[in-house]
Amino acid sequence: MKICVIGTGYVGLVAGTCFAESGNTVVCVDVNEEKIAGLREGVIPIYEPGLKEMVIRNSAEGRLTFTTDLAAAVKTSLVNFIAVGTPPGEDGSADLKYVLDVARAIGSHMEGFKIIVDKSTVPVGTADQVRRAVQEELDRRGVSYEFDVVSNPEFLKEGAAIDDFMKPDRVVIGVDNVRTAELMKELYSPFMRKTNRMILMDVRSAEMTKYAANAMLATRISFMNQIANLCERMGADVSAVREGIGSDSRIGYDFLFPGVGYGGSCFPKDVKALVRTAEECGYDFMLLKAVEEVNERQKMLIPEKILRHFSGDRAGESRPLAGKTIAVWGLSFKPRTDDMREAPSIVVIERLLAEGASVRAHDPEAVKEAQKIFGDRIAYSCSSPYDILAGADALAIVTEWNEYRNPDFERIAEQLRTPVIFDGRNLYNPRRLKEMGFIYHGIGRNGSGFVEK
Incomplete structure (x- = not known):
């Protein structure tokens, strides 16, 4: 044809x-x-x-x-x-x-x-x-x-x-x-x-199907992020909660990973468009408005955790991150792409820079795209993720590339000024890292960490 x-x-x-x-x-x-x-x-x-x-x-x-x-x-x-x-x-x-x-x-x-x-x-x-x-x-x-x-x-x-x-x-x-x-x-x-x-x-149903599918997946992500935030406050572990609810065949495990929010070319745009479509025909799509608001707030979670951590070290200072260097692993909105449209890393890095921090970032594929956004305001590496760690005050995980899932933690601890990890994708086991001497901050993981995820 x-x-x-x-x-x-x-x-x-x-x-x-x-x-x-x-x-x-x-x-x-x-x-x-x-x-x-x-x-x-x-x-x-x-x-x-x-x-x-x-x-x-x-x-x-x-x-x-x-x-x-x-x-x-x-x-x-x-x-x-x-x-x-x-x-x-x-x-x-x-x-x-x-x-x-x-x-x-x-x-x-x-x-x-x-x-x-x-x-x-x-x-x-x-x-x-x-x-x-x-x-x-x-x-x-x-x-x-x-x-x-x-x-x-x-x-x-x-x-x-x-x-x-x-x-x-x-x-x-x-x-x-x-x-x-x-x-x-x-x-x-x-x-x-x-x-x-x-x-x-029919044609109109097909047009609606695409938006409905992406809106549903975005809703699952925002819902799980809210559950994770509640877990932190209640002393529960979101990994165990995910295991428990995902085993229900009516729910399943897909798109129930908490993290720093969704990004990319589809979910943010399609949620906004469906909300607007509803408004045009006189319908208030309250649920999707909340999904969008939750997602925008979630992108601020890692920089807020970093601020709280270093505020304890420098109580009373208006800019506790001034003079601090934060290493960031992951720039693309998800692994296996160089796409940075609506990427959570943009919000994370911009907030860190606004608070006076220096930022070094690694990504296997998205460095060129990141340079279009940040220019020379941050330092980059696309070779080894360890290149950006020497003398940094903390490591933040923003994108779950496979390269980051099982790193050499001893090497990380040796290079960081202080062994602090902010895990925005819950890649690591909190108990193991604490036993190795790290200060670990995950998403919704203030519980016992019993589930080995």
């Missing part, structure tokens, strides 16, 4: 590459000439395990090409995926400018029947707007071509996107036409070889 993917960001590049991997002829389109030139040379603008190798292989075999010529790509493709950004506006709503610009461009250049697929995360009713934008361009041209608009939201986890696409939990297709439904089933059939995980529904 001939496919055009418009937008070579995270979603578009992964989708286009995986469709090519399954034998389709795919052309990826972007307005950024420098990015397209780089992709032609195998330069991948994002970090995603396995993606570079797949892009290079499919490009070499002629199934995957990159261009800035949208007109030519649309004319030769049956299925046209819209995978451009939908950044949040000032009021939290999704900005559909780029989506509708692409829709108008498709209408300006299409010749013959086309399937137009919204792959971007878009609010309910976007397909109707896309349909109108395309039809207006056809009317302007004085031509009449059939087309269908489909909603096909993505459910990719950064760091595992290739597996998620090639072996999906489910594929949601919102479609109003039987013929188009059959063509979409054919397109996704290579990914359904073991079991059929395709869910067909």
